[in-house]
Amino acid sequence: MTTNALTTQSIKDLLTFPFRGKDWQSRFLIGVGLTLVGFIPFLPAIFQLGYFSRVMKQALNGEELELPAWEDWGRLAKDGLRLLGVNLIYTLPGSLVMMGSMLVYFFGFFPAMVFADRSSHIETVMPAAMFLLMGIMFLGMFLGNLLLFVGAVPLPFAMARVVEQDNFAAAFQLGEIHKLLWRNKAGYFTAWVVLAGVAAIVYWVFYLFNMTFIFMWVGFLLLIPFGFYLLMLMAGLFGQTYRESLVVAEISTSA
Secondary structure, three states, X not given: OOOOOOOHHHHHHHHXXXXXOOOHHHHHHHHHHHHHOOOOXXXXXXXXXXXXXXXXXXXXXXXXXXXOOOOOHHHHHHHHHHHHHHHHXXXXXXXXXXXXXXXXXXXXXXXXXXXXXXXXXXXXXXXXXXXXXXXXXXXXXXXXXXXHHHHHOOHHHHHHHHHHHOOHHXXXXXXXXXXXXXXXXXXXXXXXXXXXXXXXXXXXHHHHHHOOOOOHHXXXXXXXXXXXXXXXXXXXXXXXXXXXXXXXXXXXXXX
């Protein structure tokens, strides 16, 4: 197995591959269209993640990256459902903690007011109750975001393992995923830096358009194709990085 490390040229190729290849314009527009109709819960995301799986498969196989044809929609749905499930499970703990803390705050607010109103020491009970509820909410938000971060760090490799093994359960082979991530930690970190850098550029473009009322709508329109582009970039980046990790692991085993 050969590898293609993240060099300046390979990063350039990764950044531009969605705009190359056969019929890339129509294929890109279909992806943007699915992003546009994202108001239908989960449905567009399923097909987009299935398409994400196909692009990542190209990277895993060492193929030249390009936007594949939108075909075999049943297979797209199957692959997309698996990756959607992986995303939901990896982010579930953090989401539950954040949602739980917010529910405690909102549903505890009115009982606290009633209790304080009936208390003879309302001037001390009310601030104490509000302080406690706000403390629970902020602690929950902090822990929730921490858990989301912990889940997000290995998530790209978990998805890559599902694509590689063609098996949903492969996403939860945490020992193998951690081993692959750790053996190519520099490459993994680089992939995140590249993705975060492009996302930051997208954010600042949106922010600059959003500063003017006249061009505000342009910024929102640009977010739609940018969103699909970032998804494709992530598939290529982490597919290639996962492949590099497999090579490093293979070399370490044979050494």
